[in-house]
Amino acid sequence: MLDDPAEQPLPVVTDTHLAFSPGTRLAIGVWACLFTLFIVLGLNS
Amino acid sequence: MLSYLADYAYLWSPLRLFQYITVRAVGAAVTALFIGFLIGPWLIGRFRALKFGHGYIDERTGALGATYFDKKHTPTMGGLIIFISLFGSVVLWAAPNVWTVVALFVYTALTVPGWRDDYLKVVHKNKDGIRSWEKIAWQSLATAIALGILLWHPQSQAKILELWVPFFKSAVIQHMPWWLLLVLLYLWIVGFSNAINLTDGLDGLATGCTITVALVFGIMAYAAGNSIISQYLLISYVPGTGELTVVCAALIGACMAFLWFNSHPAEVFMGDTGSLALGGLIGVMAFMIHQPFTLVIVGGVFVMEALSVILQVGWFKWTKRRTGTGARLFLMAPIHHHFQKRGWPETKVVLRFWILSLGFALAGLATLKLR
Numbered sequence: 001m002l003d004d005p006a007e008q009p010l011p012v013v014t015d016t017h018l019a020f021s022p023g024t025r026l027a028i029g030v031w032a033c034l035f036t037l038f039i040v041l042g043l044n045s
Numbered sequence: 046m047l048s049y050l051a052d053y054a055y056l057w058s059p060l061r062l063f064q065y066i067t068v069r070a071v072g073a074a075v076t077a078l079f080i081g082f083l084i085g086p087w088l089i090g091r092f093r094a095l096k097f098g099h100g101y102i103d104e105r106t107g108a109l110g111a112t113y114f115d116k117k118h119t120p121t122m123g124g125l126i127i128f129i130s131l132f133g134s135v136v137l138w139a140a141p142n143v144w145t146v147v148a149l150f151v152y153t154a155l156t157v158p159g160w161r162d163d164y165l166k167v168v169h170k171n172k173d174g175i176r177s178w179e180k181i182a183w184q185s186l187a188t189a190i191a192l193g194i195l196l197w198h199p200q201s202q203a204k205i206l207e208l209w210v211p212f213f214k215s216a217v218i219q220h221m222p223w224w225l226l227l228v229l230l231y232l233w234i235v236g237f238s239n240a241i242n243l244t245d246g247l248d249g250l251a252t253g254c255t256i257t258v259a260l261v262f263g264i265m266a267y268a269a270g271n272s273i274i275s276q277y278l279l280i281s282y283v284p285g286t287g288e289l290t291v292v293c294a295a296l297i298g299a300c301m302a303f304l305w306f307n308s309h310p311a312e313v314f315m316g317d318t319g320s321l322a323l324g325g326l327i328g329v330m331a332f333m334i335h336q337p338f339t340l341v342i343v344g345g346v347f348v349m350e351a352l353s354v355i356l357q358v359g360w361f362k363w364t365k366r367r368t369g370t371g372a373r374l375f376l377m378a379p380i381h382h383h384f385q386k387r388g389w390p391e392t393k394v395v396l397r398f399w400i401l402s403l404g405f406a407l408a409g410l411a412t413l414k415l416r
Contacts, residue, residue, distance in 0.1 A: 034136050038046060038136050038141045039150075042145055043146060045141060045200070
């Protein structure tokens, strides 16, 4: 029933990729380096 | 990694505080909370902009989920908020050792299939998500690698093979075969992943129950990593596992931040991204602090939810084979929907399950002394 809000047509997905800003990419890069360091230090402890 | 600052206490004496697990645990909880509050609104905004909602009514709940408001377009993948908060905080505050590395590894390794599952559901509108064999393969691989690291590392290789059960003063098996540990670890990781996944059906339910489990495990990890307390309580002493207190504190902080947004009416759901990984994390931590069976008590709500589904399906199939008509034990499974069907408002079900979870947590803590 189209009267039911739950049955309304779905919105069209126009963008399916997360576009990260340069700042976010830098943050992810720094985090990845830190995690690698964490693993190396942890397994050598 | 801030623990290394304690090495420079001779330069500035307050740096010695970083050697204390309790101080770092508080720091981890606050940091995770802060990160969660910071990134939460931004990520939810991104998910909304990308239409990262399920876009369909869950088949299990039918119109029930949409009784009070439209859950159909509430974005999912909120587990990423917990993941980023927890991870950032743990890397910062926990001292790196084999226990913390394995905990973070399992958490990451199970976030990936959970995220992929959600991604397929919300972006490709594929209701089934990833294939069962793919999910099982990820879980098996994560378990095998985690066990491999624990058996390889000198700090953990002997300790991890001990099997402890509640109410006993010593290990019931001192040196269990590695294959038995593999089976048990796999059952716990997969079992609790799926149990949390099933519990994650009402706003704030799984998150609140995870907080109580993390609180108890934080205390237990601290006791297991402390030679004096563990000797006094007659529990297993596992050197280095005290650092898992920091992981648990970060988990509490991350879940609290997520709960802020996930409380009824939810602005975001954790999705499989959160539930699979959280189950894996608490499952593997239970083995590392030698409290695997205590998890069954502490995580009683998760066990109850999973059992309700198993019983419902089992009873339905059995009665159908015997009589030709399938009968149901509950109005709906998992059990939280049974109470919704009986007319309890969603918030009442959640609050009462939290109360149950606190009761299970206290019962779990009592096992520390009853030996």
